Amino acid sequence: MFTYALRRMLWAMPTMLGVITACYLLLHATPGGPFDSEKQLSAATLANLDAKYHLSEPLWRQYLLYLNALIHGDLGASYRYVDWSVNDLVAKALPVSVGVGGASIPIALILGVSLGVAAAVRRDRWIDRFVMLLGNSGNVVPPFVLGPVLVWIFAIMLKTREGHGWLPAGGWGDGAWSHRLLPIALLVLINVSTIARVMRASMIDVLGSPFIRTARAKGLPPRIVVWRHALKPALMPVVSLLGAISISSITSAVVTESVFSLPGLGQLVVNGAINRDYTLVLGIVVLTTVAAVLFNLFVDLAYALLDPRIRY
């Protein structure tokens, strides 16, 4: 187990380094410098800018300087937001993304697992059909359609007595709960369909296995059989799903923040992309990749810990 953890951690390093290098080279492969398209700058200003951002250095030196800064936690200066470093921008946007995404994952997990278990236990009853329908529609109705539809229903169609919508259509509102409700609901809906479907399938699988028959045979009540005996092994596929969810929730975060105009990381990266703010986009890509790789690492380690049959 320990050597496995060590090996996985050692593999995570070249992964991260590979992504960072690839992104960095991609960035520098594009023709033109970051300040070319600006309005005419004097030669002295350009020289100063080049010196400040090390643009006159050879590529390998710039790359090493970037890596060095990165190790020290510095993502560089934004090319477009004057006087802002990428760190500051990220520090401002991160609480928004975490405040929405972080809340949605536990809710989606609890809801998805409960629905999946309920559907597996009551197969072919209405709850099962509902979960299957939810699972299928999650594949078909994309978040950028579901989000605006939620806004349409809850912020426009349904009105309070004063004539306002039930919930605000967008914006962060300094983190007020009413502003968080719809984005969280959207993220939960996106993930809950997948989790419920996987949970249902694996629970059905586990409920058919011999040790459950034994537990039933010795007269344990169904509730104990399901929750104490079957739940843990049935959760394994959901745990391994978490890695994929962490990657896809980055996409959903980008879409959700765009739908509800939340000033989070997703908005930041899209605006950075549209404004061609290279350091900002690169910084967020690097940060998210590192986070995703680390999260995947933890999921794999947790998997090995949870399932004693797995030997490495």
Add this chain to the structure above:
Amino acid sequence: MTMMTTITLSPHVLRFSRNRTALLSCAILACVAFACFFGPVWLAQDPSRSDWAALSLPPTLLGGHWFGTDELGRDLFVRTLIGGRVSLEVGLLATLVACSIGVAYGACAGYFGGRIDALMMRVVDIMYAVPYMLIAILMMTLFGRAFYLVVLTISAFSWLDMARVVRGQTLSLRTREFVDAARSIGVSGPMIVVRHIVPNLIGVVVVYATVMAPGIVLTESVLSFLGLGVQEPMTSWGVLIEDGAQKLEAMPWLLLCPAAMLCATLYCIGFVGDALRDALDPREH
């Protein structure tokens, strides 16, 4: 996953054609594709032409604007068809490109095996861990948003599943007698891959391409929705949905009509993919 080595299609075709829902999905897909590619020609209407007598018109069957019009009086039905053209073209092309990469990569990894295989699959594992949407955003930032770049960007991250599936199939194909026979008469490795391995993969590849396609159409729409896909005057379903989401309060049909088209298409492709998989390998379910 069991093997499908000899391509005797008839029982599979038979099994597929017995699936009514899948046939219906195929018919709907054909209608959507036909309407998108020939509808605008037949209607002979410029998608950017304004009907000043019908600004912001809700959908009507009799008024000539089936999906209504936007605030500039542009007919949404024609615009949706034109947008569908781009979405379907990108979906089709990106699926083709992703399949080609995936098949070539997977077949090589599987056939040559050993250390090459381990290394190639490790690269795939690494790419799985990358948040591809952000890389796609980065690539769209750097290389502009021309049509073929959208296709390339999407396919650059969509071939991973295909490579895994193809590799698995190749691993069992390479131990078969006809591969041994080819090797024994001195056919070179790459030639065996091209002439003997890849043709035997076609069934699996077609099925997985259908399974992949909805995701690819979806990725294009997400990029367009974020303003990073194809640019004006080109339009796609993602662009239309984004536009509709902005004007939700006054003109909800601008969102709902293109969204319904997109969802219906995704649903049908998904259904056809499932049915194809069942038809090819009924034991899996």
